[in-house]
Amino acid sequence: xTRPLFKGVITALVTPFRDxxxxxxxxxxxxxxxxxxxxxxVVPVGTTGESATVSADEHKRVVELCVRLAAGxxxxxxxxxxxxxxxxxxxxxxxxxVGADAALVVTPYYNRPSQEGLYRHFAAVNDAVQMPVVxxxxxxxxxxxxxxxxxxxxxxxxxxxxxxDATGDLARASLMRGFVDESFSLISGDDPTFLxxxxxxxxxxxxxxxxxxxxxxxxxxxxxxxxxxxxARSWQDRxxxxxxxxxxxxxxxxxxxxxxxLNLCAEDIRLPLAPCADAVKPxxxxxxxxxxxx
Numbered sequence: 001x002t003r004p005l006f007k008g009v010i011t012a013l014v015t016p017f018r019d020x021x022x023x024x025x026x027x028x029x030x031x032x033x034x035x036x037x038x039x040x041x042v043v044p045v046g047t048t049g050e051s052a053t054v055s056a057d058e059h060k061r062v063v064e065l066c067v068r069l070a071a072g073x074x075x076x077x078x079x080x081x082x083x084x085x086x087x088x089x090x091x092x093x094x095x096x097x098v099g100a101d102a103a104l105v106v107t108p109y110y111n112r113p114s115q116e117g118l119y120r121h122f123a124a125v126n127d128a129v130q131m132p133v134v135x136x137x138x139x140x141x142x143x144x145x146x147x148x149x150x151x152x153x154x155x156x157x158x159x160x161x162x163x164x165d166a167t168g169d170l171a172r173a174s175l176m177r178g179f180v181d182e183s184f185s186l187i188s189g190d191d192p193t194f195l196x197x198x199x200x201x202x203x204x205x206x207x208x209x210x211x212x213x214x215x216x217x218x219x220x221x222x223x224x225x226x227x228x229x230x231x232a233r234s235w236q237d238r239x240x241x242x243x244x245x246x247x248x249x250x251x252x253x254x255x256x257x258x259x260x261x262l263n264l265c266a267e268d269i270r271l272p273l274a275p276c277a278d279a280v281k282p283x284x285x286x287x288x289x290x291x292x293x294x
Contacts, residue, residue, distance in 0.1 A: 004185040005132060005161045006102070007203035008040025008225075009217045010077065011210040012048035014252050015062055016265035022058055026265035028069055030211070033264070035073050037214030040204065042066065043104055046079035047141065048208050048252045053270040059091065064098040077134060077206075081106030085121050089128045102132035104164060104206070109142035115150045126157040133159050138166035138189060148172060152179040164189040164206045165197075173200035191243040195236045198224045208251065209243050212258045213291050238291055245287035248280040258284055261294060 011034050016026035034042055044066040045051045045059050054062070063078045070076050078095035080103040082088045092103040105125055107118055125133055135154065139145040145167070154160050162185025165172055170193055173186050180186075187204050188197035194205040198221070210217040220235035246254045250273045257276035260267045261284075267275055276284070288294045 002181065002183040004183055004203045006041060006075065006077065006134065006185040006187060009210050009214070009221050010041035010043060010075070010187065010204060010206045011039050011214060012043045012046045012206050012208055013066070014211055014255055014259065014265070015045060015049040015054060015058075016256075016259075017268035017270065018266050019268075022054070022062060023265060023268075024065060027062070027065060029264055030259070031066065031069050034210070034214050035070065037210075038218045039074055039210060039214050040218075041075035041077055041101070042070065043077045043079055043206055046081070046104055046136075046206070047106070047138070048211070048255065049079055050252065050270055050273070051079050051081060053273070060094050060098075063095055063100060067099045075101040077102045077104045079104050081109075081136065083108040083111055085124050088121075089125055092125055092129045092131060092133070096129055096131040100131075102134055102161065103129075104134045104136050106136040106138060107142045107144050107146050109144075112144045115147055118144070118146055119150050119153050122154050122160065123157060126154075126159045129159070131159060132161040134161060134185065134187065135163040136166070136189070137163060140166070148175055148179075151176060155180045155184055161185055162187055162203075165202075166190050168193050170196045170200050173197055173202045177201045191246075192240060195220065195224060195232055198232075199229075208246055208255055209239060211252075211255050212246070212262070212288070213239060213242060213293050216291060216293075241283075241287040242291040242293070245280070245284045248283060249276050250274060253277075254280065254284055257281060258288055258293070261285070261288065 166189025
C-alpha cells in the first residue's frame with residue numbers, strides 16, 4: 001500500500017505582526033510550540049497567514065524562515081496561492097528553492113475561472129516545478145469551486161499529491177476516494193467537521209484551531225487514527241466551541257486574540273481586516289476555557 005504523503009494535524013500558521021512588520025521572534029515562538037506539541041506539519045502564509053496582505057518579499061521571507069527554523073522537525077507546506085498563474089509558479093519555485101516539502105495552491109480567487117481554466121492553472125504549476133503540490137479548494141472565500149471531476153483530472157499529474165478540502169461537505173471525501181489512489185492526501189480544511197472527514201476516509205486537517213490548541217488537536221487525530229472514536233469525540237466535544245469561536249470575526253483576528261491571551265504574539269492584523277471585536281472576545285475566552293487552553 002502506498003501511503004499518503006501528508007496526514008495528521010497540519011497547522012495553518014498565523015503571521016504575527018508588530019508595528020507594521022512581521023514579528024520574526026513571535027513567529028519562532030509559535031512554530032516551536034507547534035513542533036513541541038507534535039503536529040505533523042505547518043503551512044506558512046496560507047489564508048490564516050494573511051497571504052493576501054503580505055508583500056511578495058514578506059511572503060518569501062516567512063516561508064524561508066519557517067523552513068530554516070523547522071529544520072526538518074516537521075513538514076512545511078508553503079502557501080503559494082494567487083490569482084495569476086505565473087505569480088503562483090514563482091512562489092512555488094521559491095518554496096522549492098528554500099527547501100519546503102510542498103506547496104499549497106489555492107484556486108485563483110476573484111477572477112472565477114472555469115473548470116477548464118482551473119485545470120490548466122494547476123497543470124501549469126505541475127509542469128513548471130518538480131515539487132509536491134496540494135490543491136486547495138475553499139469556495140466560500142475564492143468564489144469558485146474545484147469540482148470533483150476536475151480533481152479527478154488533476155490527481156494523476158505527477159506533482160499533484162493531495163487536496164485541502166475546506167468545503168465542509170463530508171460526502172466529497174467519500175466520493176473523491178472513488179477516483180484517487182491511496183497515495184493522494186485527503187486533507188480537511190474545516191476544523192469543526194475534521195473528525196467526520198476522518199471517518200469518511202480523510203487523512204488529516206490543515207487547522208486554524210491548532211494554532212491555539214495544538215496538543216488537543218493532535219490528541220483528537222491520534223485517537224481517531226487508532227480507531228478510538230469515543231476518545232476522539234471527547235476531544236471534539238472539548239474543542240467544538242473553540243473551532244466556532246475562532247471564526248466569530250474576520251479570520252485570523254480571533255486566533256490572534258487567543259494567541260495574545262496566551263502571551264504568544266500581538267493581536268496586530270493588516271487592513272482590510274480589523275482587530276477582533278470586543279463583543280466576541282468573551283465567547284472566545286469561554287471557548288478557550290472549555291478547551292483547557294486557559
